[in-house]
Amino acid sequence: MSLEVDVDHRRGAFRLQARFTAAPGLTALFGRSGSGKTSLVNIVGGLIRPDRGRVAIDGQPLVDTDRGVFVPAHRRRIGYVFQDSRLFPHLSVRRNLLYGHWFARGAGGATADLGTVIELLGIGHLLDRHPDSLSGGEKQRVAIGRALLARPRLVLMDEPLASLDEARRAEILPFIERLRDEAGVPILYVSHSVAEVARLATTVVIMAEGRITAVGPVQDILPMADAADGGAMLEARIVRHDERFQLSVLESAAGELQVPSLDAPVGAPVRAYIRARDVMLSLQRPEDISALNVLAGRIASITPTATAQADIRLDCNGAILMARLTAKSVDRLALVPGRPVYAVVKSVSFERS
């Protein structure tokens, strides 16, 4: 599957000009609210007709204003999971799930039967309930199942976790991961959460003020996406669990990391996202400090920022790490590119990949 988007749409003073191609896997549309992510997804889903442009799946045009093509939403076979689940209040969970299934009969695309989807999302016990009686997390799982059962060629998810609290988010994230890895349906995922994108995305598309500012694999793009704070992602693997202190030990190119116990087997790959502001630098290997994780590296570059701070890019045995220091610290430690340093990592956001 490939999705090509090249559209130009104006609404009042806001202008959306976007052009990108999404590869298989999960493509995250990342940006602040008001950057045009939802409008873009609505154009792909057929809920908005763009002023000009082209949207195509596998070369098959859904919108082509030059040739007067506009396939209506109900004939696109694009699943849509909304932020506000939008379950039909007068239908049971089962009938909600099967609503689109019937229209998709005879259609190709990702095969999905009720049993598989129920198992994938763990919603078997909810079938005879009504949407009113479901929790936010349950609603979103049903909404995802409903979209899948319509046998979509592509699934759009517009901040599906935004209305949920942290616990409910943690409950749904694994399901979206399984969806990405097992169901084989390409996903276009709107988010403004770095943690979600780090954990889920294969490809990241960054949007700002109606334009796309960067597209690429998550490892390359995410540090840019987190521009306000900066950060870096390490690919790692769980090497063992420390039962006594409830820690998991990870191995990455940059070195060993000890983190609060992760719920994954030994050997599982993990993505560790380390924010630049959570990294301190030291010229000698620090002894007797509380931080568990100290990584050795070499300064690759120093970029001053506007606010008397500097972003230090570290090369830790091939892996990139970012640190944000005050300009004064840079001066005091006489940091220059090429200088060996030790990075003290205060905290890590760990994302299973």
Next chain:
Amino acid sequence: MTPDEWTAVRLSLLIATTATLCSLPFGIAIAWLLARGRFWGKSLLDTLVHLPLILPPVVTGYLLLLSFGRRGPIGGFLAEEFGIVFSFRWTGAALACAVMGFPLLVRAVRLSIEAVDQRLEAAAGTLGAHPLWVFATITLPLCLPGIIAGAILAFAKSMGEFGATITFVSNIPGETQTLPTLIYTLTQVPGGDAAAMRLTLVSIAISMLALLGSELLAKRIGARRQTA
């Protein structure tokens, strides 16, 4: 009650039921147009629909007589082409009642359609449902309480309709004499008071039953939505 009185009650029920059921599809269609449509002349249509509510019923009845009478442009055409005759028939009474109840029906249905979350309809569209299906499976069920309320209003209006009916189809016993027109007739003749009182009580009973029925129905729909 005398056979004549029973006839009037039966006729009233028949006329009101026919008027309500026949105007329901049109009422829902017009209500949908007014709630969701964006077209030139929308406010004109809105005014037209509401006209029977503000015109004197006698005027509405007379306009019906002019247009749907045997020599009227529409009435003449229908009689010649399809053999459908309205003037001085119970069908004419039903037409008069339908027209008089129409604004009430449309208003109730329109409000309930406007209350349906259009985002749900969009969601149904993304699941592959054609707009007509979306209407039938999402919009219609969600505004069912409003439709029932509108239908009951139209039915009650039909049961009580007097001015337009008597002007259009007169007051012929066994054909167009309904509860209100019979009560009116009885109050005009000496010694008719007792019969008028009886029919008044019947009229009250029917209206209350209709209202009660609609309440029960609305409750059942509400309950089904909560628990099922």
